Amino acid sequence: MDKLGLLLGAAFCAIQAIRTTNLLLSVLWLASVSALTSIVLFTLDAPNAAVIEISVGAGLVAVLLVFAISIAGEETLHNHDTLWKKILRHFPLITVLLLLLWILLPLPETQPGLKDTATFSTILWEDRALDVLLQIVIIFSAVLSLLGLLADQKLPAAVQHYAASRPLDEATSLTEHVAIAEDEEPILEVERELA
Amino acid sequence: MNDEELTLLGVVILFSVGVYGLLLTHHLIKIVIALQIIGKAVIIAFAVAGTMSERVQLAQSLIVTIIVADTMVAVISLALVIQVKQRLGTLDARELSNLRR
Numbered sequence: 001m002d003k004l005g006l007l008l009g010a011a012f013c014a015i016q017a018i019r020t021t022n023l024l025l026s027v028l029w030l031a032s033v034s035a036l037t038s039i040v041l042f043t044l045d046a047p048n049a050a051v052i053e054i055s056v057g058a059g060l061v062a063v064l065l066v067f068a069i070s071i072a073g074e075e076t077l078h079n080h081d082t083l084w085k086k087i088l089r090h091f092p093l094i095t096v097l098l099l100l101l102w103i104l105l106p107l108p109e110t111q112p113g114l115k116d117t118a119t120f121s122t123i124l125w126e127d128r129a130l131d132v133l134l135q136i137v138i139i140f141s142a143v144l145s146l147l148g149l150l151a152d153q154k155l156p157a158a159v160q161h162y163a164a165s166r167p168l169d170e171a172t173s174l175t176e177h178v179a180i181a182e183d184e185e186p187i188l189e190v191e192r193e194l195a
Numbered sequence: 196m197n198d199e200e201l202t203l204l205g206v207v208i209l210f211s212v213g214v215y216g217l218l219l220t221h222h223l224i225k226i227v228i229a230l231q232i233i234g235k236a237v238i239i240a241f242a243v244a245g246t247m248s249e250r251v252q253l254a255q256s257l258i259v260t261i262i263v264a265d266t267m268v269a270v271i272s273l274a275l276v277i278q279v280k281q282r283l284g285t286l287d288a289r290e291l292s293n294l295r296r
Contacts, residue, residue: 003201007239014209017216017228018228026225037235040239056262061231075286106200116252120255135263139263150277
């Protein structure tokens with residue numbers, strides 16, 4: 001019963017995280033969901049998973065989200081829905097809830113004779129060694145793709161020359177700069193030859 | 196209803212809230228947040244399954260894998276969100292879908 005209370009609290013925090021318009025508050029609500037999740041995991045006799053969940057979920061992911069918000073900026077989206085659309089917005093929640101309850105409850109009987117025989121570290125590092133290796137590969141590939149995505153774009157020399165001579169204004173996009181610079185490329189070559 | 200079924204009821208509610216957010220929000224960062232909520236519901240479902248089958252240690256090792264995969268999804272998604280914002284100047288998923296028309 002206490003776990004249900006904790007999970008209902010987590011669901012409330014999750015609803016707040018989705019509904020609030022302030023993105024930083026939304027991240028804080030998500031960190032609360034993570035904290036409550038880790039408490040539930042602890043009460044379910046899974047302390048190792050609980051520690052990793054709170055350090056990664058409330059720590060790393062929250063920091064990443066704040067970093068992304070600080071770069072991308074807080075952009076608030078406005079909905080101009082009609083009354084019918086507002087009512088229909090809650091339809092998926094009720095449908096998914098009822099469908100999952102219909103599928104999952106009552107729970108099937110568990111088969112006897114499948115008890116754990118090893119510790120957490122033995123299972124993770126020996127029985128599931130291949131999975132751990134794959135996790136390391138996933139982490140490395142994610143870091144590499146992150147560096148690739150966040151790296152600064154190197155523009156052609158002609159574009160850089162043009163951008164340095166004429167600073168970007170709001171009306172001129174980067175593609176327009178590239179187009180103009182391509183037109184000016186022969187002129188630049190003549191200038192270089194004269195120099 | 197026993198204790199496991201009540202916990203699973205809470206998991207279903209949390210999962211539904213995540214799906215609700217995923218279906219209804221148009222903000223790209225909010226979509227990542229909704230994915231995180233769904234991941235947390237799945238983690239607790241694994242822990243309940245481990246408790247029921249008395250294989251908590253195996254469930255814990257699987258949960259670690261889920262947390263790693265979920266975090267990497269968040270990292271890549273947020274990097275893509277930053278790129279979308281810098282190139283297209285919006286965080287609205289509806290405006291991105293308009294590009295196809």
